[in-house]
Amino acid sequence: MMLPTLFLILSVLFSSSHASVQDFCVASLNGPETPAGFACKTPAKVTVNDFVFSGLGAAGNTSNIIKAAVTPAFVSQFPGLNGLGLSGGRLDLAPGGVIPFHTHPGASEILLVTQGSITAGFISSANDVYYKTLKKGDLMVFPQGLLHFQISAAGITSVAFVFFSSPNPGLQITDFALFGNSLPTPLVAGTTFLDPATIKKLKAVLGGTG
Amino acid sequence: MMLPTLFLILSVLFSSSHASVQDFCVASLNGPETPAGFACKTPAKVTVNDFVFSGLGAAGNTSNIIKAAVTPAFVSQFPGLNGLGLSGGRLDLAPGGVIPFHTHPGASEILLVTQGSITAGFISSANDVYYKTLKKGDLMVFPQGLLHFQISAAGITSVAFVFFSSPNPGLQITDFALFGNSLPTPLVAGTTFLDPATIKKLKAVLGGTG
Amino acid sequence: MMLPTLFLILSVLFSSSHASVQDFCVASLNGPETPAGFACKTPAKVTVNDFVFSGLGAAGNTSNIIKAAVTPAFVSQFPGLNGLGLSGGRLDLAPGGVIPFHTHPGASEILLVTQGSITAGFISSANDVYYKTLKKGDLMVFPQGLLHFQISAAGITSVAFVFFSSPNPGLQITDFALFGNSLPTPLVAGTTFLDPATIKKLKAVLGGTG
Amino acid sequence: MMLPTLFLILSVLFSSSHASVQDFCVASLNGPETPAGFACKTPAKVTVNDFVFSGLGAAGNTSNIIKAAVTPAFVSQFPGLNGLGLSGGRLDLAPGGVIPFHTHPGASEILLVTQGSITAGFISSANDVYYKTLKKGDLMVFPQGLLHFQISAAGITSVAFVFFSSPNPGLQITDFALFGNSLPTPLVAGTTFLDPATIKKLKAVLGGTG
Amino acid sequence: MMLPTLFLILSVLFSSSHASVQDFCVASLNGPETPAGFACKTPAKVTVNDFVFSGLGAAGNTSNIIKAAVTPAFVSQFPGLNGLGLSGGRLDLAPGGVIPFHTHPGASEILLVTQGSITAGFISSANDVYYKTLKKGDLMVFPQGLLHFQISAAGITSVAFVFFSSPNPGLQITDFALFGNSLPTPLVAGTTFLDPATIKKLKAVLGGTG
Amino acid sequence: MMLPTLFLILSVLFSSSHASVQDFCVASLNGPETPAGFACKTPAKVTVNDFVFSGLGAAGNTSNIIKAAVTPAFVSQFPGLNGLGLSGGRLDLAPGGVIPFHTHPGASEILLVTQGSITAGFISSANDVYYKTLKKGDLMVFPQGLLHFQISAAGITSVAFVFFSSPNPGLQITDFALFGNSLPTPLVAGTTFLDPATIKKLKAVLGGTG
Structure with a gap:
């Protein structure tokens, strides 16, 4: 086993290299934004809470015309995602609910059904249609930029969580x-x-x- | 000035490094395709004609309902583009012609008007509308994945050339x-x-x- | 409204451009693999089932020493992910269960708790510790390549779904x-x-x- | 058809997600520059004019020794290109004009002849020569970083438009x-x-x- | 040979395009940091010294418990690396010295032995072990994010220089x-x-x- | 401490996920090449020797007109580099030796002097000149695609090792x-x-x- 002084040695050994190494870049939402994302928050001010987001825990309000709700967890809501190539969101679909045709200009999407059942699909550049009714636990992937939709297929509220290949996937609802x-x-x-x-x-x- | 034998020396000097260096990867359209593009044609079979495409020289046929034509110069038509992050195309719009709302899922686009006049625009994720009537020589850029359109604004046939930030930008016409x-x-x-x-x-x- | 012949016109208009446009590249798992992923399955053979994965619907078997199970949905299990910058997985942690310290060499990770409670954390290059006990609905993000762990914090089996910024994130368990x-x-x-x-x-x- | 109140519902539905979504990042040329481009202009101040550039409409002045002119439309001239992976330019070549050997360190190039005729070529790392005389409507692609040239091949002024796979391709003229x-x-x-x-x-x- | 006035002509020709072209982005270490690196130093203040680093010329101090020293040349020490996809470092290993198991979360590494002999190895996600004793002049590559080590294999001090595929590779020593x-x-x-x-x-x- | 059966459990736990996980993609030089590199060698045939290269250990032959030698360690010589974003090489410069002006179209370069002294420099797009005489242990970085040179500055043979931000950087010697x-x-x-x-x-x- 090593001697107690190793601690001192290692501290010296790595002090110069670690001072400014950053494995992450929590968004400073008020700082400048760039094509690669937001400027980084000062590392000294970063806490675990920058990497945790609790905003998807509650159901969205589906008492509306489309009987559905989208709750985003993009970099603007969840600054720890900045620069890490990922973001998320939650879909709530009451019976009869629908997320109308839309695209994400900057990301592919993966959807996980956690409650109920959802019919989801997308259309390719070759104009082929890919859709299926998904049950709890199913994943479906939607390639970047293609028109897609989700529609309730259950008599109860369906819930899905979606994840994107960018902290800032964008969202363009065709209608x-x-x-x-x-x-x-x-x-x-x-x-x-x-x-x-x-x-x-x-x-x-x-x-x-x- | 150097001695004549330099030629021999340099040939030896670089023979090992150059044998398989490839600055380009002309698509072998019948070979395997990958997420990064097509497999490369054997360098020995590559000629200048792989890097030249003459298919945009002639007007497209606009004697149709939309009074417009799109002629692509994507990697499938122009194999030299493979791996180089660029492709092109030509738009012909007779008076009253229109390229309906569409997206390119995998690329941004830059448009150059070379004849006539075209009203072009796009819509952002924030649902803001950006459109303008362009004249000959004008450029307009359409950010990746966003809905956009081009519509004739002249009493003569308008022509534009478009260029994309990918050899395979895709094309999804909403209708x-x-x-x-x-x-x-x-x-x-x-x-x-x-x-x-x-x-x-x-x-x-x-x-x-x- | 347009005339019936528009259908014919559009078919012609886009036939050349669409023949080989690919917005996706479903993995041909027996084909060659490259640094950018697997070769693509022939588009004609692609179906919606290539984009859907049902393997995360069932609980993993936690009747083992670590009282935990990891079920991957990487490109090898879910070929539709190829080239799309995303993959997933499921964690089951019985009471007392743990996913020991590990890294994903090629991706950042986002974790969603869907049942129970999990204490999760990571350690940075600067040797700072970031950990928190997460409840149902919470997200946590783990920056690429850093050591992290998940440990049960509930008296019932906890379940989480994880998503990665690569179809092939890798997994290296330190022990x-x-x-x-x-x-x-x-x-x-x-x-x-x-x-x-x-x-x-x-x-x-x-x-x-x- | 939907009820009038949908408008209100949708506004609420998407207000949180859209506030700070950015599909583009128009360059703030006086702001900080980064390896990924310039900081973004405040979205509220962005107009369609940021996405349109009219500086290539007029002929460059070829009354000079090389009988040629290069007019750039890089991000510094056309801020809307920032982060979008594209830029452009215009070449005017009077009879006898030439753009001498040069490289673009950071981009591949595609050239479109719109008037006259141009002999263009490049040299590969393997020291192979690829050149051809192009006529109006022809495209030629020059792989990133390789030495290339354009030379007038017509008795009239030739014009070409060039496009690059980067908003900031650089330009290094060997002489x-x-x-x-x-x-x-x-x-x-x-x-x-x-x-x-x-x-x-x-x-x-x-x-x-x- | 050209006329003397060509100089004036070329100056005019390229003045507009060169004013703000940047082929590099020397880090302004006090400026904002982003996911793509630091903001750029003003080009007018850049000198050749920004591109040269002399800090690896001297041996590190190996009079410590691990009988080894790591001297980094990351972007924080060598600002000219910003945005260029490379960094370096120096390892000194006295007889019996060791660089314990560690990872670089954000980069692959290539190691060059310049003195003595070093046993180096890494472990893959598949848990396969790859290690070998290297002599002076040998290179070894360590794929991104995988656990690896270096250990003295000589009776004299061994020296190696390491290079990374990122200006900011990070360093996480498992212990x-x-x-x-x-x-x-x-x-x-x-x-x-x-x-x-x-x-x-x-x-x-x-x-x-x- | 865990029970002996943990080994069995973990083997089962990870067998499905590890079978086809690849953290590296050693080049199969006879297989198809793609824009992202060569197809991967079968993992079962990969050995540590794929990740080690001994070809830079010996001096290159400088008994030639330029009194210099370049020995490459690109992916074609060192297949383990495939997909890892790095390569290397060795320069030997006898007194009076020179590596003439050249570019690497696809990579930035970092140079390490290990013997003697070398004057090295590059020229920017803005036509600024950056050069310096380097001594043993000095690093210099050359931004991607720019013209640069190395010239002996010592009365003895100088040696340098160079590393690139691509497995396949290319090499174009202007002359x-x-x-x-x-x-x-x-x-x-x-x-x-x-x-x-x-x-x-x-x-x-x-x-x-x-």
């Missing part, structure tokens, strides 16, 4: 993108094959103008 | 993805807020079933 | 690496500060020789 | 690097096989000293 | 991580298979508490 | 690229500002034709 903003109706009509009357109805529902 | 395949109408209705009658009409137009 | 193979005892002694008698005892327990 | 700075003549002689007299003449022409 | 900090003894016992008495002895030696 | 192949003299003249007579002389020396 919301097309009809929930100020893009002028003629432009929407010209680019979607939908007639102006339908577009105006959807804009009214989704809060769009123009 | 085609939602209504041009076998995804059952109830699933489409449940995930798009559109009513079944509208969906069935669009499926008829776009070749979808179910 | 198993040091004492469960043929590394000669003098070498182990020289490189761990442990005395040979302790090492030989651990080798006996963990199946090591030499 | 300028060897003879256009303060590197002492003996060092240049020792490292190029050229005799001092030739070097001094080239230094005089290219503005070098020493 | 130091397990026994050199405040991780409570019961937690260490639960996660290492070692008995509390052994742990307490090691903690005393390595400076751990609890 | 050899410009004058050592079949590129026609008029093309060389047009793209280098050198007069045809000088070019023909250099072609004769360096083995070029045309």
Whole structure:
């Protein structure tokens, strides 16, 4: 067994190399953001709480029109993810609930059903359709950037947790993108094959103008 | 000036290092494909023609319903791009022509107008709309994975060339993805807020079933 | 609304670009493996089942000495993950169960507790300790390559699902690496500060020789 | 069709996740620069003009010795490119014009001829020569870091647009690097096989000293 | 040969493109750090000394218990490495010296023996052991994140230089991580298979508490 | 301490996950090559010798015109480097020896002087010159893709070892690229500002034709 003085020796040995080594970069959300993520919080101020997130423990509120809720755990909510290539989220789907067609521009997604049953699917660039009804414990993976959806397939509230290959995967819900903003109706009509009357109805529902 | 024998010396000097150095990896389209691209063609069979593509020189045929044509120069058409992080394409838009809303799941895009005028735009995850009418010589960049469109803004045929940050950017046209395949109408209705009658009409137009 | 012939037009329009576009690369586990993952399965043979994995639905067997089980969903078990930057796994910890100190050489990890309670922690290069007792619904992230552990903190079996930033994160359990193979005892002694008698005892327990 | 209140519901649903999601990172050119690019402009100040660049619309001035002009559209000129893995530029070559041998240390390049005709080529690590005379509409790709050139092959001014696999590809013109700075003549002689007299003449022409 | 005015022309030609092109990003160690490295020092203040490091020229002090010394040349010591994907270090091993089992969480390592002889090895995820006695001039590579060691195999002081695939590879010495900090003894016992008495002895030696 | 059966338990526990986990991918040099490197050798055939390379132990032959030798340890010579982001090499420079201006298209380089003294330098895109005379033990880093050189600065043979941020960095020696192949003299003249007579002389020396 080693002598007690080894402790002193090792402290000296590694003091120079460890002072500024960083294996992680907890986001300083008020600091500058870059293409690779946020600037790092000072290591001295990092605690275990930066690496733990409890915001997915409670059910989201599904008392709404789509009977569903999305609760994100992206880098903005969970700063410890910064630079680590991962993020998460929680889906709650009451019976009849749906997460409408959407994409994540910057990440692939893996979904884990933890309660109930969910029909999930995606569409490829080759326009092939891949969907299946998942039960508790099933995983499904959605390749980066492709249109996908999740829809309740149970008589009880279904719950899923999702994980992404980026701390900042983005989220673009097709309906919301097309009809929930100020893009002028003629432009929407010209680019979607939908007639102006339908577009105006959807804009009214989704809060769009123009 | 050096002596004539330098040539021999240098040949020896570098023979071992150069034999299998590859600065490029022209796609062997019949070989195995991997997440990083196609296997490489044998260097000895590579010629300058692997690095040149003439398929964008001619106008695409815009005598169709959308009065537009897309001609790709992706790695499948242009094998020299394999592994180099770039690809291209050509857009032809007759007056009134449109490239409907679409995404490229695996790449950002830069567009160059070379003839006529085009109104182009994209929508962000934050649901903000960015669009502008571009004239000849203008560039516009579309961040990876976001919904975007191009629409003719001229009384003549407009032409643009597009370039991507991947040899294999993918292309997902929203209408085609939602209504041009076998995804059952109830699933489409449940995930798009559109009513079944509208969906069935669009499926008829776009070749979808179910 | 568009004319019925649009379907034909679009089919032609995109036929050339879509033939070989791949948004995913399902692993052909018997094909060549590369630094970027396995060669891709022929797209025509890909089905939705390649993107779904049901192997984490059942509890692992914790009737063992560590009262714990690890069930992986890496690319070798779940070929659809190939090239997508993600994988998963399930941890079952009976009361008193433990996943001993280990690292994942190639990925960061995010852990979700779905039942019971788990004390989890990691140690940084600066030798700081970060650990916390997690309850159901909590997430914790472990930066790439750092030593970490999970230990039961409940009177019932605890369950967690883990996700990684690579389809092939690797797993190196420190005890198993040091004492469960043929590394000669003098070498182990020289490189761990442990005395040979302790090492030989651990080798006996963990199946090591030499 | 959905009820009008969906708009309110969705706004709530996504407010938390969208507040700080960024699909892009327009360069704040006065902010800190990092190995991954510039810090991001505040999203609230981003407009469509950050994603559009009109500086390539006009011909460069070729009334010079090399009868050619290079107009860059790198991240410094076109901040919207930051983090998106792409940039561009324009080449104008009057009859007899030439872009001398150069490299881009940080990117592959794709070139599109839009007027006239250009002979372009590159040399590989294996010292093989790949060059061809390109006509209007042709693309040629130059693998990252390799020496390449473009030379007029038409009786009229030729124009090409180039695109790079990085927002900041760099540009190192061999003559300028060897003879256009303060590197002492003996060092240049020792490292190029050229005799001092030739070097001094080239230094005089290219503005070098020493 | 060109005319003297070419110098002026070229200066104008490239002035716009070069002003802010950066081929490197010397670390500003007091500036913000990001997941991709430190912010860049102002180019105007960069000198050749930012790219040269002389700190590995002198032998480390091996008059200690492990009879070995590690001298790092990571980005914190050698700011010119920032963003360039490389770093280095020096190992001195007196006769009987050892660098105990450790990992680099963020990099692969290549080792070059320049004096004496060293037995080095690593253990894979599959728990296979790879070790060999290296002589002067030998290289050995250690894949990212795997446990490895170096031990003197000569009667004289052995010297090796190591290089990493990251400017900030990290360094986690297993003994130091397990026994050199405040991780409570019961937690260490639960996660290492070692008995509390052994742990307490090691903690005393390595400076751990609890 | 654990019971002897733990060995059996752990073997079962990890058998499924370890069977195909690969922390490394030793190059199968006869197998397919891809943009990410060579296909992997079967793990069962991998030995420690795949990770060790002894080819840099002997001095290169400097009895030549440049009084220098380059010995590469790239992936083609040292297959264990495949996929690990590193490679190496050895430089021998007799008094008066020189490694002429060259670039590595695919990697940054770090140089370590182990004997004698070497003047080394590089030129940036901004055309700034960075060079210094290095002594034994000094490191210098050369950013990716930039022109650089090494020249003897000692009365004895100088030795350096170089390491790269890629297993396959490439090597393009400017003189050899410009004058050592079949590129026609008029093309060389047009793209280098050198007069045809000088070019023909250099072609004769360096083995070029045309």
